[in-house]
Amino acid sequence: MISYGSDRNIHRIQAVKASMILTMKNFFADPQWIIPSIIAPFIFTLVSLFLFRNVNGPVLMYAVLGGGMMGMWGTTVYGSGSSIMFDRWNGTMEATLSAPSPLIWIVMGRVIFNTLEGMVNAIFILFIGLMWFRVGVSIYEPLQFSIATILTFVSLSSVGLILSSVYVLTRKAGFLENGLEIPVYIATGTMFPIALLPFYVQGFSFMLGPTWGIDAIRISAIQGYSGFSTGYIPDLVIMCLETAIYFFLSFILFTKVESRAKINGTLGEY
Amino acid sequence: MDGLRVLRSSIIFGRRGSIIWDSWEMWILQIFILPLTQMAFFAFLAGSINHSASDVQYVVIGNAIQTMSFSAVFSVANITSQDKWQGTLTGLIVSPANRMALLVGRASFQIVMSTLISAIGLVYAHFLFGVSFSGADFTGVILILVITSVTMMGFGLLISSIGLYLRTAMIMANVFLFISLLVCGVNFPVYYLPSWLRVLSYVIPMTYGVSAMRLAISGSSIPELSGIIFTEIFVGIIVILAAYILMKTFEYLAKKTGRLEQY
Numbered sequence: 001m002i003s004y005g006s007d008r009n010i011h012r013i014q015a016v017k018a019s020m021i022l023t024m025k026n027f028f029a030d031p032q033w034i035i036p037s038i039i040a041p042f043i044f045t046l047v048s049l050f051l052f053r054n055v056n057g058p059v060l061m062y063a064v065l066g067g068g069m070m071g072m073w074g075t076t077v078y079g080s081g082s083s084i085m086f087d088r089w090n091g092t093m094e095a096t097l098s099a100p101s102p103l104i105w106i107v108m109g110r111v112i113f114n115t116l117e118g119m120v121n122a123i124f125i126l127f128i129g130l131m132w133f134r135v136g137v138s139i140y141e142p143l144q145f146s147i148a149t150i151l152t153f154v155s156l157s158s159v160g161l162i163l164s165s166v167y168v169l170t171r172k173a174g175f176l177e178n179g180l181e182i183p184v185y186i187a188t189g190t191m192f193p194i195a196l197l198p199f200y201v202q203g204f205s206f207m208l209g210p211t212w213g214i215d216a217i218r219i220s221a222i223q224g225y226s227g228f229s230t231g232y233i234p235d236l237v238i239m240c241l242e243t244a245i246y247f248f249l250s251f252i253l254f255t256k257v258e259s260r261a262k263i264n265g266t267l268g269e270y
Numbered sequence: 271m272d273g274l275r276v277l278r279s280s281i282i283f284g285r286r287g288s289i290i291w292d293s294w295e296m297w298i299l300q301i302f303i304l305p306l307t308q309m310a311f312f313a314f315l316a317g318s319i320n321h322s323a324s325d326v327q328y329v330v331i332g333n334a335i336q337t338m339s340f341s342a343v344f345s346v347a348n349i350t351s352q353d354k355w356q357g358t359l360t361g362l363i364v365s366p367a368n369r370m371a372l373l374v375g376r377a378s379f380q381i382v383m384s385t386l387i388s389a390i391g392l393v394y395a396h397f398l399f400g401v402s403f404s405g406a407d408f409t410g411v412i413l414i415l416v417i418t419s420v421t422m423m424g425f426g427l428l429i430s431s432i433g434l435y436l437r438t439a440m441i442m443a444n445v446f447l448f449i450s451l452l453v454c455g456v457n458f459p460v461y462y463l464p465s466w467l468r469v470l471s472y473v474i475p476m477t478y479g480v481s482a483m484r485l486a487i488s489g490s491s492i493p494e495l496s497g498i499i500f501t502e503i504f505v506g507i508i509v510i511l512a513a514y515i516l517m518k519t520f521e522y523l524a525k526k527t528g529r530l531e532q533y
Contacts, residue, residue, distance in 0.1 A: 035445065039445055040448055043448040043449065043451050044451070046452055047312070047452055048315055050452075050457070050462050051458055052319060055319065172293065172295055174296065175295040175296055178299060178304070179304070179307075182308055182310075186310060191314075191318075192314050192318035197314070
């Protein structure tokens with residue numbers, strides 16, 4: 001016999017799954033829309049690799065991994081914003097919010113697919129970097145690398161979820177997604193150590209889970225890499241703690257934002 | 271006379287349309303935030319690799335000029351797509367108005383915008399990234415800003431023409447918004463690129479604009495810059511002519527295949 005609680009969980013999982021499938025179908029129906037979210041990370045990585053052309057293997061690997069991370073970030077930032085914006089454009093916003101499933105589960109499905117798409121984007125950037133610039137593929141600790149990558153993926157999804165909650169309230173998703181893209185590349189140290197940044201920006205960097213994730217990825221991928229003084233395990237622990245806080249915050253935000261948006265009656269406005 | 275009248279009304283419409291279309295936040299973003307963040311990204315990157323002030327300044331000046339692409343390339347390229355979204359493209363196409371006057375007029379406001387964006391980029395370059403203008407030829411700096419804006423607007427028109435036939439020019443606009451970062455000598459000299467990619471560098475006016483700006487800031491006078499400026503103008507004219515030919519071709523194809531309203 002299924003209890004009410006389990007039944008509710010099954011419905012939530014179904015909502016996430018259905019939302020992922022719909023996002024995937026939308027993507028395959030019109031895949032050109034991935035280009036705006038991948039082009040900046042792709043070009044930024046190529047430029048970085050040209051700038052790194054006179055340096056040796058491990059540093060190139062550092063840049064290629066950073067490029068992959070930018071690819072994942074770009075898709076998360078744009079995907080989260082666009083998922084709500086497209087609802088507004090297509091006139092499906094009200095219908096989505098009046099569905100019995102809370103909005104967070106629907107958005108979670110979209111965010112998970114977008115982050116997966118970001119991983120494919122990251123692999124594409126890695127592939128181009130490795131082929132064009134002949135960066136040697138040697139992952140120092142493959143298992144640790146895989147764990148760090150998966151956890152960073154989860155952390156990115158949690159950031160995407162928080163961003164999406166903001167986009168429900170505002171018509172300015174375009175402003176936010178365009179304005180956030182490059183600052184997050186800078187703040188998370190995708191291409192250069194965050195030690196170079198002013199101290200007040202570094203505080204913001206450490207509040208972003210993926211900053212710790214990229215450090216852990218680099219520690220596991222590049223032999224002799226010295227990132228933060230914390231090390232691989234503490235990096236992952238901090239990232240997981242921050243990710244948990246993001247998920248908690250996004251649940252609170254979605255509850256508040258959903259009811260406020262319904263009260264204001266401005267959901268379809270754009 | 272008709273062409274001039276169309277040009278005049280398109281300039282007015284383009285200015286009003288641009289102001290209404292974008293919110294004030296988007297203007298702030300486009301003029302002040304995006305140039306700063308892009309310049310900061312590449313300045314930190316160059317600094318982390320070479321630790322040399324001259325390398326950082328090379329990158330900063332290049333990016334200050336390249337940021338005009340947000341307006342001169344991206345906004346201009348999207349003109350035809352915006353007409354598609356708003357359902358006004360068919361009305362424009364069936365009108366007897368001179369096409370070139372129509373498009374150039376609509377895009378002309380972006381010349382002002384792109385000049386402003388790059389000028390603010392140069393202000394950032396001086397105050398935040400330490401680029402010295404002590405020996406700069408300011409007449410040359412302003413002249414290069416304006417010429418590069420006009421010629422890059424032509425490049426934006428080239429992409430906009432393709433938007434007549436495609437479902438949207440947005441994708442191409444995104445690609446060409448950033449491609450100049452790679453191929454126009456913005457962050458590193460063009461000779462770093464493989465020879466097949468360098469061909470693209472020489473057909474984008476930005477390549478000459480960026481190079482001329484670095485020379486003007488380092489003290490070259492207008493007569494010394496005349497060679498590179500004339501080359502930029504020449505390439506700009508070719509690009510605008512190509513935009514016109516492409517526009518006529520794609521207009522014909524779009525009418526023939528009924529794709530005008532497809533988006």
